[in-house]
Amino acid sequence: MEKIDEFTWQIKGDENSKPVKIFASEEIIGYMKRDRTLMQAKNAASMPSLVNSMLVMPDGHEGYGFPVGGVAAFDADNGIISPGAIGFDINCGVRLIKTDLTEEDIKPKIKPLMDTLFKNVPSGVGSVIRLGFTPQDLEKVAVEGARYIIDKGYGFKDDVDRIEENGSMEGADPDKVSALAKKRGLHELGTLGAGNHFLEVQKVEKVLDQRLADAFGIKEGQVVVMVHSGSRGYGHQVCSDYLRVLSDYQKSHNITLADPELSYAYIGSKEANDYLAAMKSAVNFAFVNRQIMTNSIRKSFEEVFGKSADALGMDLVYDVAHNIAKEEEHIVDGKRKKVYVHRKGATRAFGPGRIEIPKIYRDYGQPVIIPGSMGTASYILAGREEAMLESFGSSCHGSGRKMSRHEAIREIPESKTFNTMKDKHIEIRVRNRKLVSEESEWAYKDVDEVVKSIAGAKISNIVARMTPLGVAKG
């Protein structure tokens, strides 16, 4: 591996693979050397039709076959689709909701607020919510995404303008989703889940770019709500189902894989088409899941503050997808080219001007929402022009693990986390106490270091830093 500059590293390509490019500080490269992150990136770089280089963001760590924090663009004309390069939690993502409240408004009510949020947004493994949805609703959710559920009353009309893909990816076909996935998903719409998923009430601690903060409607002292969740059992089952399909495809097509977890299918094949149609259904499911939770969050604030969500200024800032593949046009070797960009634990971060960015933000670059680990800071960034050429318009997605879940449970007593949260005056609600160790800040990289790396590599601009007042988890 050679160092290109302070925040860019490269593993050279060879006859079997394209180069790997890593955006990270020296400290973070040290963590990546401790697990299989770089080996997995090298394996991914050997996949056919990869364009330019395999990319690893500073929050990168080991994943299923393909590193979390990995970005791979495959030629859309004769390229491939790979579920392992998208992830189990299809369209895991983050959304940020504004309020007009300040820390002073929140402080006296933080306990009842967190209790209400914890009650109204079910969390934990297997959590469900009874909203009376039918299998027919679920089909509409898969095909139409957020606009379907907003029409049913679960949101503000203009929410869809502030969701990646406008909350609805075209080409979804629920006929390609198994009955088991649908059964698992039906009553999970509107639930948080477990693991690193969370709901946080945060305050904007520091604005670092006033022009961009003004454009995003963010100001110092303001209270915001951040939600991190995905497609629950529905997306997980879609991934499991198609990994099995693609494993058979490798055998019947005599494909030799660098890692059996990196299975793929050529675009245009029945297997790729079916997976894409199912994957897009799960993408839309996740957008709807976060939309319903947004509605529950607004209702919770209404209950506690006795004012309408509208009067409380609870507009959506933006909703970004983390685990997704999309056909996009990028400049490759000076020419426009269609590629299938796979982002796994990576955020689209388009620079100013791209048509995909909502009109209100288009002149400024796409909002990029970066959650930190539990009890630490989160950030809002903005995409910039350099990312379009360096990373297919992609940025990091969080702080990224540095310890495995097992290691964290072994090394970090849950009391240490609870005490630290208490010292920081953060109200915490958690279903499963084991999560407190797995998800503690010491199990993760320092989000400040990750954001410093991505900004240093000129991939995104830092807009504001937020700190938590309350956190709810699975």
Add this chain to the structure above:
DNA sequence: ATGTTC
């Protein structure tokens, strides 16, 4: 990430 089990 996950009705933590193919």
